[in-house]
Amino acid sequence: MKETTFYHHDVLSMLDFRREDLELLFNYTEEMHKYTNTKLSLLLGKVVSLAFFEPSTRTRLSFEVAAKRLGADVISITGEESLSISKGESLADTIRMLDTYSDLIVIRHRYEGAARYAAEIAEHPVINAGDGKQHHPTQAMIDLYTIKKLFGTIDGLSYGVLGDLRYGRASTSFIYGLTLFKPKKLYLISPESLRVREEVLQVLKERGIVFEEKRSLGEVIGELDVLYVIRIQKERIPDPMEYEKVRGSYKVTLDLLKYAKKELKILHPLPKVDEIDERIDNTPYAAYFIQAKYGVSVRMALLALVLGAEP
Amino acid sequence: MSEEPTLVVSKIRSGTVIDHIPAGKALDIISVLGIAGKEGLRIAILMNVESKKLGKKDIIKIEGRRLSPEDVSAIALIAPTATINIIEDFAVVEKYKVMVPNIVMDVLVCPNPTCISNKKGEAIRTRFRLTSRDPLKLQCEYCGTIISGDEVVRLVIRKR
Ligand SMILES: [Zn+2]
Numbered sequence: 001m002k003e004t005t006f007y008h009h010d011v012l013s014m015l016d017f018r019r020e021d022l023e024l025l026f027n028y029t030e031e032m033h034k035y036t037n038t039k040l041s042l043l044l045g046k047v048v049s050l051a052f053f054e055p056s057t058r059t060r061l062s063f064e065v066a067a068k069r070l071g072a073d074v075i076s077i078t079g080e081e082s083l084s085i086s087k088g089e090s091l092a093d094t095i096r097m098l099d100t101y102s103d104l105i106v107i108r109h110r111y112e113g114a115a116r117y118a119a120e121i122a123e124h125p126v127i128n129a130g131d132g133k134q135h136h137p138t139q140a141m142i143d144l145y146t147i148k149k150l151f152g153t154i155d156g157l158s159y160g161v162l163g164d165l166r167y168g169r170a171s172t173s174f175i176y177g178l179t180l181f182k183p184k185k186l187y188l189i190s191p192e193s194l195r196v197r198e199e200v201l202q203v204l205k206e207r208g209i210v211f212e213e214k215r216s217l218g219e220v221i222g223e224l225d226v227l228y229v230i231r232i233q234k235e236r237i238p239d240p241m242e243y244e245k246v247r248g249s250y251k252v253t254l255d256l257l258k259y260a261k262k263e264l265k266i267l268h269p270l271p272k273v274d275e276i277d278e279r280i281d282n283t284p285y286a287a288y289f290i291q292a293k294y295g296v297s298v299r300m301a302l303l304a305l306v307l308g309a310e311p
Numbered sequence: 312m313s314e315e316p317t318l319v320v321s322k323i324r325s326g327t328v329i330d331h332i333p334a335g336k337a338l339d340i341i342s343v344l345g346i347a348g349k350e351g352l353r354i355a356i357l358m359n360v361e362s363k364k365l366g367k368k369d370i371i372k373i374e375g376r377r378l379s380p381e382d383v384s385a386i387a388l389i390a391p392t393a394t395i396n397i398i399e400d401f402a403v404v405e406k407y408k409v410m411v412p413n414i415v416m417d418v419l420v421c422p423n424p425t426c427i428s429n430k431k432g433e434a435i436r437t438r439f440r441l442t443s444r445d446p447l448k449l450q451c452e453y454c455g456t457i458i459s460g461d462e463v464v465r466l467v468i469r470k471r
Contacts, residue, residue: 090432113427113453117435132425134455199455202442236425 006305028301043072050076066299140173167233337369345470
């Protein structure tokens with residue numbers, strides 16, 4: 001069982017995986033669901049480092065709970081500590097230190113490529129929990145698992161990805177993740193200045209995904225099975241004027257949903273700001289709270305696979 | 312090596328001749344090679360001379376200098392048509408066309424300011440993967456940024 005793509009491998013980008021890998025991960029996740037209220041000893045004696053150089057609560061807690069449920073010890077660098085480190089020490093030196101203490105490093109950093117760089121330095125596997133605007137693979141694993149649970153399949157559905165596709169790493173990884181499957185159609189919906197990046201379009205073309213760029217949700221809402229929404233990534237937009245121009249430029253409203261299929265499910269990696277009318281939260285369209293609930297199980301499955309523990 | 316009779320420059324004893332440079336690119340190459348003129352090397356730069364293949368071309372002759380693989384990669388990015396002639400005792404002992412390698416290390420700077428390869432204090436070598444030869448396109452292995460066309464020339468690290 002240890003001979004999986006995950007075993008002792010880094011998790012940096014969705015593009016490093018195949019469909020079979022995700023199917024295996026989803027099977028493991030099913031197993032993990034049974035144990036989300038118990039403490040296992042699968043990773044007893046293992047140490048997981050959480051190196052969050054960028055503020056985060058949701059993802060860090062989710063990884064921490066996942067590691068602890070599996071019986072691992074957790075050490076972490078967060079907020080303040082990362083600040084004092086960033087003053088004097090290079091990222092490389094910090095990674096070398098964590099590598100001597102732990103069996104696996106989870107890293108989040110505001111620089112694109114930080115996780116790949118950390119993986120080149122560390123002997124132990126590195127999991128990317130977000131590098132700038134580039135990748136957030138574990139979020140995409142959760143997103144795809146959620147769709148699998150809701151629809152029984154990921155293939156053959158029509159997808160809309162709405163929002164700041166230029167700076168959004170969760171949306172980028174979700175789009176990359178979809179390329180491992182056979183979506184019927186993919187709509188990329190964003191304001192002009194927040195269009196998806198060239199390298200993402202390149203991957204879609206190379207992999208033969210049927211996709212179209214749109215400027216407004218209203219044009220396509222009636223076709224969609226899944227709508228994936230992300231907030232504007234204010235902290236990554238270099239020019240405050242640019243942010244002001246796009247602020248509030250898209251929103252999912254109850255009015256728009258009148259034209260939607262009744263099976264439509266809306267996903268969002270959270271936290272959300274104002275891009276989804278909060279009255280939608282209590283409708284059957286909202287799948288983002290279910291999605292958030294799956295986070296721990298998917299990460300438990302991933303940690304177990306990477307460290308070679310069988311449920 | 313195709314010496315042009317119209318402009319007389321004495322032959323070099325040993326060193327490197329970079330020929331078939333697209334007209335106007337010689338100074339870019341000099342800059343990329345870090346030649347400031349104070350090194351005491353005998354150098355000839357011929358610009359806009361006639362060429363059968365290119366119409367007009369530039370030529371650089373450098374006495375007493377061999378090129379590193381990084382130098383050759385950098386020249387290939389700026390002047391894809393260039394040929395390198397290694398001269399010993401006034402004779403061409405080796406001649407080859409430059410070629411952009413599939414992985415370009417340490418030659419280009421990433422234009423993305425939040426790419427890890429631009430983070431200060433890290434001993435990190437820039438690394439680009441060639442994704443298309445014609446038109447020329449490369450992709451940063453760290454942040455995924457794609458660069459192409461004239462932008463590539465601007466991003467070659469200048470040693471001077
Ligand atoms: Zn880069």
